[in-house]
Amino acid sequence: MTDMHSWPTPLPGHGAPANAWRRRGLWGMLVLVVVGLLATLVWLARSYEMEQTQRDLERDNSYAAQALRQRLARNLQDLHGLAATQTEAVGWTAAAGPMLGEHREWLRLQWRDPQLQLLAAADSPYYAPLPAPESDLPPNVDLGQACAQAAKTAGPVYAPSRFVPRPGGLGDEVMELCLPILHGTRLLGYLVAAHTLEGVLAQLPTQLTRGQSVSLTELDGTRLAVQGAPRRGTRVFVAQQVLDLPGAPMVLRLEGARQLPDVFPNVLTALVTGLSIALVTVLVLLARDFRRRQAAEAELAQALSFRKAMEDSLVTGLRARDLQGRITYVNPAFCAMVGYEPHELIGRGAPMPYWPPEHAHEYGERQVQRLAGQAPGRDGFESVFLRKDGTRFPVLIFEAPLIAAVGKQTGWMSAVMDMTALRRAEELSRASQERLQASARLATVGEMASLMSHELNQPLAVISSYATGSLNLLQGGPAAGADAAMLHDVRTALTRIADQAGRAGKVIHSVRDLVRQRSTARQAVAPRELVDTVLPLVQLQARKLDALLQVDVPPTLPAVWCEPTMIEQVLINLARNGLQAMDQGAAARVLRLRARAVPDGEPPSAVEFSVADTGCGIADDVAEQLFTPFFTTKDEGMGLGLSLCRTVVEQHGGKLLHAPQSPRGTVFSFLLPLARG
Incomplete structure (x- = not known):
């Protein structure tokens, strides 16, 4: 027995007691978690019922706001019909009476002119009449501002509500609507409808005012009108919605008292439902999260591969x-x-x-x-x-x-x-441009040769004619008493030969400057002097063709700013073309050289030169290519005359034009600027 008592006894706080305390702590924590979960579930269920009650109240409030908007919209339609059908005061008053009987929310209808002067008025039979309309003139400031805004927007505008006192210390909250009466864009007047806010609320369905109150308040919360009364309860629920009326926004407020939701009968249901929903929700969320994670990873991989492919390409x-x-x-x-x-x-x-x-x-x-x-x-x-x-x-x-x-x-x-390829392309383009410029210069040289040969034909032909005439005079021998006359003719012919030789030299220099695109020496020249210079050549060819030459160049025309040799050559080319056109079977051969100031009044801005013939005119297909280089209708022509003329006129800032002449023929004309200073 003594041996048995020699075994050591366990010390307090070691072994099984320590594990027990640990288990108790874990169970205590679990109990706290469960209690917290249950309390949370009960609170959530109670909050849900309260939220449902509030949602029902807000639904009623939305329905009430919609009903008021629809009622006010129907009122606007009736007012539009009254304004559209009645244009006389007597008929308007007769039509407004029955309409007031149908709308209990209206106190008075008024018809006012564009200056807000009263034309007609009618009061509701359901309410005590408002003060006489005459005492309300001019209208209150709010109504005047509402009507001014309605005229600007061409639509209805509400004036802010005002309190109208009644006998016995009572009164009505009245809100007036101003509707402009328009004919197209012209303002004919206004239709004013005075609403009682209590009457407006009375139009709501009775189920909305049973057991709860409906009121209209200002935006700052000032209550204007109330309909119905809430039941007695432990808590009042409120729902508000803004009625955005043009000019006078208001708040529709719905108040309803409800009993607080019961707690204990819903605990078990809330607990079971909450746990089930929580378990299902966790599983659904886990599955959805897994799918979303997979989709996000796939999209990320696709985006990365697309970006890499794009960057690599x-x-x-x-x-x-x-x-x-x-x-x-x-x-x-x-x-x-x-x-x-x-x-x-x-x-x-x-x-x-x-x-x-x-x-x-x-x-x-x-x-x-x-x-x-x-x-x-x-x-x-x-x-x-x-x-x-x-x-x-x-x-x-x-x-x-x-x-x-x-x-x-x-x-x-x-x-x-x-930029290597771009630089190489630029070098190739520069080389191609240089080659094109060289080719253009070669083409210019050829064109210069053609132009010179074409332009030198005329002075050389004149030189040949005068030289032949001089030889004929010398070979015929002097007649008695004719020595002085013959010498005078020979001297005149030789002078003309010298002038035309000098002219040929000027043509060469002018054509060379034209090809080089260099401005020639321009000077102030009288139009009469230009025409007189080319007149001998034109007269010579006109006599050969038996044509009549008419010159209309007033000596009082102001001087023009031009290069004389080139303009003279243009006049010669146009006159020669006109004479040749009349040589093809024209009955009356008349060539007219004319110069006039443009405009004809004072002061002129330019001088217009024109060469008119009585030839056969220009066909439409020929007119399209008339100024094309090397295009000609003559058997021996080179097709450069009109092209050169157009180039010379354009270098002087003008434009060579042609038009048919009545009854027949063609007129070529161009403008030259006046010499300044």
Whole structure:
């Protein structure tokens, strides 16, 4: 027995008692969690019932607001019908009476002119009459402002409500509606309807005012009219909605008292339902979250692959750098451009391996300015890069700040374009342009030769004619008493030969200046002097063709600013063409040279020269190509005369025109500017 008492006894606080305390703590925590969960479920159920009660009240309030809006809209339709059908005061008053009987919310209807002077009025039979309309003139300020606003907007406007006192200390809250009466855009007057707010609320369905109150209040909460009364309860629920009436917005307030929801009968239902819903919800949320996660991962993988494919297919190099200037990203196009692999570039800072050594310092300073934000953003600049094989190539760089999703700048993004192909295309284009210019110069030389040969035909023909005449005079021998006359004729012919030879030289110089696109020596010349210079040549050809020459050039015309030789050549070409046109079977051959001031009044702005013939005219198909170089209807013509004439006139700032002449023939005309000073 003594041996049994020699076994040691366990110390307090060790072994099983410690585990028991731990288990009790865990169970206590579990009980607290369950109690908290139950309390939460009960609170949620009670809150749900209260929210449902509030939702029902708000639904009633929305229905009441909709009913009021519909009622006011029907009122507007009736007022529009009254304004449209009645235009006389007697008929208007007779029609307004029955309408007031149908609308219990109206106290009075008034018809006013555009100056708000009363034309007719009618009072409701259901209410004590308001003060006489005459005492309400001029109308109150609120109504006047509402009518002015209605006239501007061409629509109805409500005036703010006002309290109208009644006998016995009572009164009505009255709100007036001003409706403009329009005929097109012309204002004919106004239709004013005075509403009682209590009457407006009385039009609501009775189920909305049974056991709850409906009121209209100002935006600041001032109560204007009330209909119905709430039941007695432990809590009052309120729902409000704004009635946005034009000119006078109001708040429709619905108040209803409800008993607080019971708690204990709903605990078990709330507990079971809550736990079931919670379990199902957790499972549904887990499944939905898993599907969303899978969809997000698939979309992310697709977006990454699409972005990589897009970046790999770009021909423009992309390069990203951080705020310290180190490269953080390059696309394959940039690597192919400089000849380096991505791992050789990412993480590198200045100097970059693709910088030419002689420009490394300059590029480094530019990068420092860029990183410091001193360089302009999003502007392209040209530079030169060095490939890994040592070849240099021009590039165009566009650089912009790299903004992260949080709106913070994390670096710089660059787009690099290889300009080698563009530079090569520019060189080819420049070479082609030089070749085209050389070809144009050769063509100009040919055109100059053609023009000179064409223009020299006339003075050389005149020289030949005068020379032949002089030889005939000399070979015929002098007749008795005719020595002086013959010598005078020979002297005159030789003088004309010298003048035409000088003219041929002037033609050569003028055509050469024309081909070189160089301005010729212009001077102030009288129109009569220009015509007198070419008149001998024109008369000579007119006599050959047996044509009558008429000259209408007043000597008082102001001088024009032109190059005389070229303008004289234009007149000769036009006169010669007119004579040749009349040589083709014209009955009456009359060539008229005319000059007149344009406009005919004072002071003139230009002088118009015209050459009119009585030939067969110009056909439509010929008129389309009349000024085309080398186009001609003559067997021996070169097709350069009219083209040259148009070029000369356009160089003088004018335009060569042609028009048919009545009864037959053609008129060519052009303008020359006046000489200033």
